[in-house]
Amino acid sequence: MARAQQEAGAGQVSLEDLAAVEVTTVARQPRRLSDSAAAVHVITRQDISRSGATSLPEVLRMVPGVHVARIDANRWAVSIRGFNHRHANKLLVLVDGRSIYTALFSGVVWEANDMRLDDIERIEVVRGPGATLWGANAVNGVINIITRSSSKTHGVDVSVATGSNETLSAGARVGGTLGSVGHYRAFGKYGTHEPFGTLDGHDGDSGRAARTGGRLDLFPSPADSISVSGEVYRGRFGAVTLYPEAVDEIPIPRVEFNVLSGGFVLGSWERAPSANERLTVRAYYDHSYRDESSAVEKRDTFDADIQHRVMVGRRHTLLWGANYRVSRDEVRGTETLTVDGPQRVTHFGSAFAQDDILLFGDAVRLTIGAKADGHSRVGIELLPNVRAAWMRGNQSIWGAVSRSVRTPSRAEFDLRAVPMVLPQGTLFSGAPLTTVVASGSDDLGIEELRAYEAGYRWRNQHLSIDVAAFVNDYDDLMVSVLRQSFVVGPPLRLVVPFEMENISGQRTYGVELAADLRVTRWLRLTGSWAEMRHGDYDESPATLYPELSDTFADRIASVVASASLPRRAALTSALHYASRLDDATGDVLKADVSFMVPLSSHVDVAIVGQNLLRASERQFRASVDRLIPTDVPRAIVVRSTVHF
Numbered sequence: 001m002a003r004a005q006q007e008a009g010a011g012q013v014s015l016e017d018l019a020a021v022e023v024t025t026v027a028r029q030p031r032r033l034s035d036s037a038a039a040v041h042v043i044t045r046q047d048i049s050r051s052g053a054t055s056l057p058e059v060l061r062m063v064p065g066v067h068v069a070r071i072d073a074n075r076w077a078v079s080i081r082g083f084n085h086r087h088a089n090k091l092l093v094l095v096d097g098r099s100i101y102t103a104l105f106s107g108v109v110w111e112a113n114d115m116r117l118d119d120i121e122r123i124e125v126v127r128g129p130g131a132t133l134w135g136a137n138a139v140n141g142v143i144n145i146i147t148r149s150s151s152k153t154h155g156v157d158v159s160v161a162t163g164s165n166e167t168l169s170a171g172a173r174v175g176g177t178l179g180s181v182g183h184y185r186a187f188g189k190y191g192t193h194e195p196f197g198t199l200d201g202h203d204g205d206s207g208r209a210a211r212t213g214g215r216l217d218l219f220p221s222p223a224d225s226i227s228v229s230g231e232v233y234r235g236r237f238g239a240v241t242l243y244p245e246a247v248d249e250i251p252i253p254r255v256e257f258n259v260l261s262g263g264f265v266l267g268s269w270e271r272a273p274s275a276n277e278r279l280t281v282r283a284y285y286d287h288s289y290r291d292e293s294s295a296v297e298k299r300d301t302f303d304a305d306i307q308h309r310v311m312v313g314r315r316h317t318l319l320w321g322a323n324y325r326v327s328r329d330e331v332r333g334t335e336t337l338t339v340d341g342p343q344r345v346t347h348f349g350s351a352f353a354q355d356d357i358l359l360f361g362d363a364v365r366l367t368i369g370a371k372a373d374g375h376s377r378v379g380i381e382l383l384p385n386v387r388a389a390w391m392r393g394n395q396s397i398w399g400a401v402s403r404s405v406r407t408p409s410r411a412e413f414d415l416r417a418v419p420m421v422l423p424q425g426t427l428f429s430g431a432p433l434t435t436v437v438a439s440g441s442d443d444l445g446i447e448e449l450r451a452y453e454a455g456y457r458w459r460n461q462h463l464s465i466d467v468a469a470f471v472n473d474y475d476d477l478m479v480s481v482l483r484q485s486f487v488v489g490p491p492l493r494l495v496v497p498f499e500m501e502n503i504s505g506q507r508t509y510g511v512e513l514a515a516d517l518r519v520t521r522w523l524r525l526t527g528s529w530a531e532m533r534h535g536d537y538d539e540s541p542a543t544l545y546p547e548l549s550d551t552f553a554d555r556i557a558s559v560v561a562s563a564s565l566p567r568r569a570a571l572t573s574a575l576h577y578a579s580r581l582d583d584a585t586g587d588v589l590k591a592d593v594s595f596m597v598p599l600s601s602h603v604d605v606a607i608v609g610q611n612l613l614r615a616s617e618r619q620f621r622a623s624v625d626r627l628i629p630t631d632v633p634r635a636i637v638v639r640s641t642v643h644f
Contacts, residue, residue, distance in 0.1 A: 023124045024144070028133040028354075029278075029309050029319055037367060037387035037398035039065070039455055039468035039512060043123040045148075050562050050572040052594025052608035053117065054166065054637060057110055060143070061576050061590075062560060063125045064466075064528035065512040067553045069578065069588070069620040072205040072630040073165070073196040074237040076110040077620050080127050080141030081472065082508055082532060082552040086627065090139035090406055090447075092130065096147055096229065097305065098266050098284050103327050103346065104297055106137055106409035111237055112260045112288070114209060116171060116189055118157065121148045127512065128470060129451045131404035132371045132385035135323065135350050139404045139449050140472075147229070150175055150183040150217045156644055163608075163637035167192045182218035182226075196616075197630035199240055199255050205630055209235030213263075225270045232263035242626040243294060244421045246335050247435050248493060251421060253628060262288035276311035294417070295339070296332040301325065317356040319369075324349050329410065336418040340440070344410060347376040354385075365389045375407045378446055395458040402453075405446040412478055412500050413440045419626055432492040438480055441500045448475045466514040477504035507535040508552075522564040530556045555579040569597040581621050588619050602644050608637040 022030040026038045033042055041063045053059045057076040061068045067084050069077045079088035087107025093100050095115070101108050123145050130138035153175040161169040168191060175185035188211070195206040213231030220226065237258050244251040266284040283304040290297045307321035325348040331339045354369030367387040374380040383405065389398040422434040455468040480498040487494055510532030517525040532554055560574040571594070578588040591613045596606040611617065616631035 021122075024146075026124075026126055026130075028307065028321070029317070029356075034396060034457060034459070035365060035389055035391055037365065037389035037400055039127040039453065039466075039470070041125045041127070041466075041514065043125070045121055048117055048120060048123075050570055050594065050596075051560075051574065052572060052592060052596070052606060052610075052637075054161070054169070054608065054610075055110075056113065056115060056117065056145075059117065059123065060125070062526070062528075062558060062574070063127075064514045064558075065127045065468075065510075065530040065532075065556060066125065066141075067556055067578060069581075070632050071620045071627065072239060073193055074111045074205055074207045074239065075627070078108070078110065079551075080125075081470070081510065082534065083140065084551050084553070089137065089409065090449075091141050091143065092134055092138040093143045093145070094134070095145045096227075096266060097144075097268070097282050098264065098286070099303070101137065102288070102290075102297075103299065103301070104290075104329065104331070104410045106406065106412075109260065109290070111207070111209070111235065112233065112262065112290075114189075114191075114211065114233075114235075115145075115147075116173070116187060116211075118159075118171075118173070119147050119153065119185075119187070121146045121152075127468065128400070128453050129385075129402045129404035129449060131373070131383040132354070132369045132402060133352060135348075135371065135373050135383075136375065136381070136405050136407045136446070139406050139447070147215070149227075150185040150215045153185045154183070157641060159639060159641040161637055161639035163635055165194050165196070165633065165635045166637050167194055169193075169639075178216070178218070181220060182216060184214065184216050186212075186214035188212040195238060195630075196633060197240055197628075199253055203238055204240045204255050205238045207235065207237040209233065209237075209260075223271055223273050226268070228265070228267045230263065230265040232261075234261040235259070240628040240630065241293070242420075242628055244336055244418055245293075247418050247421070248433060248491070249421055250423055250433075251626070256293040258293075259291040260289070262286070278309045280307045281305070282307075294334060294337045297329060298331075299327060299329040301327040315358040318354070319356065320351075320353045322349075322351040331410070331415075333415075338416045340414040340416070340442075344414065346410070347374075349374040363391060365391070373405070377413065378407050378444075381405050381446060394460060395456070397454075397456050399454045400451070402451050404449045404451065406449075407446055408440075408444040408478065408500075411440060412444055413442060415440050427494070427496075432487070432489075432494050434494045434496055437495060437497045439497065439499045444478060444500055445476060445502050447477050447502070449473070450475075462518045464516045468512045469510070470512075471509045472507065474504075474506040474508075476502035477506060478502055479504045509533055509535075524562045525559070526562075527559045528557060551581070553578040553581060565597075567598065569595070571595050578619075585618050585621050588617060589613055590617075602642055604641045604643075606637075606639045606641075608639070610635040610637070 021033045023033050026036045026040050057068050057078050060066050067079050077084050077086050079091050083090050087105035089106035093108050100113050126142045130142040157173045159171050171189040173187040190210045192208040195203045197204040211233040215229040218226040242251050242253055264286040268282040270280045272278045286301045288299045303325040305323045309319045311317050328345045330343050333339050350373045352371035357366045369385050371383040385402040387400040416439045420436045424433055425431055450473045452471045458465050478500050481501045483497045485496045512530040514528045557577045562572045574592045576590040580586045593609045598604045611634045616633040618631050620629045
């Protein structure tokens with residue numbers, strides 16, 4: 001991290017350079033940020049270094065329209081444009097093209113993806129559908145994390161951090177050359193942290209985790225490049241839960257510790273015989289293991305992808321590709337969580353084509369594409385997309401219409417859970433002990449989104465403004481619907497069953513604003529503001545899930561001031577706001593300060609203050625999985641990095 005901190009204090013990236021940054025997530029090929037026909041935001045390496053963030057979700061707070069909430073010391077809820085919960089299932093997250101969501105819940109287990117921030121080159125965040133290029137589940141947005149080439153991480157870095165909540169965080173990285181044909185890096189990381197909450201004197205949500213891995217980048221010829229990377233990890237994370245251990249047991253809060261482990265290997269080959277043509281082949285294998293009190297899941301996934309881009313004449317860029325994925329799982333439940341088919345193999349397949357057309361003397365860029373996306377349990381869906389951008393001088397206007405879908409997860413198909421047991425007399429006077437049962441359904445189909453987006457960008461030497469507006473129409477949202485209750489016994493017990501069903505529709509709409517002001521050569525101010533509303537929610541009168549309004553932060557805002565100081569020091573202060581989700585959370589207002597200073601050419605020190613406005617605050621609501629959120633306390637972290 002030493003080099004990162006030196007870069008952070010070396011001056012501000014100009015707005016011209018930022019506008020010229022090439023992003024790949026919008027069109028799945030290099031495209032200037034200023035010309036992209038989508039609501040896209042790029043977090044640069046310098047942004048990450050200056051932020052002082054200690055985890056990946058904290059970095060994402062600076063993106064307009066992204067709702068980031070910390071549930072407890074280990075877990076996060078991250079989503080774009082609403083529908084946020086622990087396993088937010090309408091957001092696709094990629095790391096170097098590798099999807100990191102779990103097919104069990106169609107969400108990201110953020111605590112299992114605690115990657116080294118020093119090794120990230122940039123993060124591209126697309127707010128809005130990306131299904132035409134990236135497939136099902138890229139519904140409300142795509143987060144694409146691009147790591148650094150090992151050619152940029154030579155030398156040895158050793159870092160150690162400690163603080164009021166972070167007992168110990170230590171990491172080391174070594175990198176170098178492989179003769180004249182390539183580069184390598186290897187790293188290790190270990191961390192422990194104190195719990196935010198305790199229960200009966202026991203550590204509630206304390207945790208510890210270790211991770212190690214590496215990367216090779218080879219260049220056997222001027223036209224070819226090969227990259228191979230891999231990691232293994234293991235962690236033990238505590239939580240305070242209110243989940244019943246038996247169908248007739250009234251649950252009480254208790255501490256449980258979950259074990260997560262796994263690893264992956266990813267390989268890619270790129271061939272660019274000319275500037276007008278590029279072929280990319282990528283494949284990865286991923287293994288994960290989750291041991292929780294409610295269930296144990298083992299999963300093995302293999303994914304292969306091919307993409308070819310070629311320019312036809314001067315005005316057409318044709319892009320096509322295909323993907324195949326197979327995921328094999330084994331789920332072992334308990335008395336309160338059972339699964340239909342303990343072992344399941346799911347196949348995914350897709351193919352897409354896209355034409356990128358320059359019109360009217362390169363003033364208009366029109367993109368037309370479609371993807372056929374297949375799932376072994378729901379069939380094939382067609383995902384079309386039309387985008388256009390008009391560019392003139394220092395401004396651009398863009399618009400897009402697209403269709404996206406989300407396929408049901410393994411849990412929504414096959415799991416049967418008992419999320420709660422209610423004491424006698426809870427539902428009505430004289431009611432016996434009541435067991436609530438939530439079940440999946442084999443009859444589920446896809447959730448559908450039709451999205452309409454438009455935006456405007458403008459910049460000069462000192463100021464850039466980016467505005468985006470959207471209307472999202474959802475159909476066939478999956479809702480857990482109340483069925484006919486019945487009595488079993490002895491002993492006498494009332495069973496209240498809920499079953500998943502595609503019955504709900506929803507319209508959401510909003511506006512997002514981002515501004516970047518270079519006050520002086522050494523002072524930069526960035527800000528964002530996102531407003532979102534939703535219309536009437538068509539749903540059954542009785543559902544198990546929380547009200548839709550409890551998953552939406554209607555307003556998200558942030559202001560970040562970043563200053564380059566003498567002797568390559570840097571000072572960054574940030575204020576983040578999210579409107580209340582329910583009465584238990586209230587509005588979230590978070591202030592962070594980071595001060596980084598090089599002590600020498602080889603040693604850097606950073607002091608980070610987090611959540612400075614309040615002693616503690618609740619950032620997220622209780623969820624249907626009975627995980628009890630804890631208050632996030634104020635924290636001070638001191639980190640030292642040595643590079644040689």
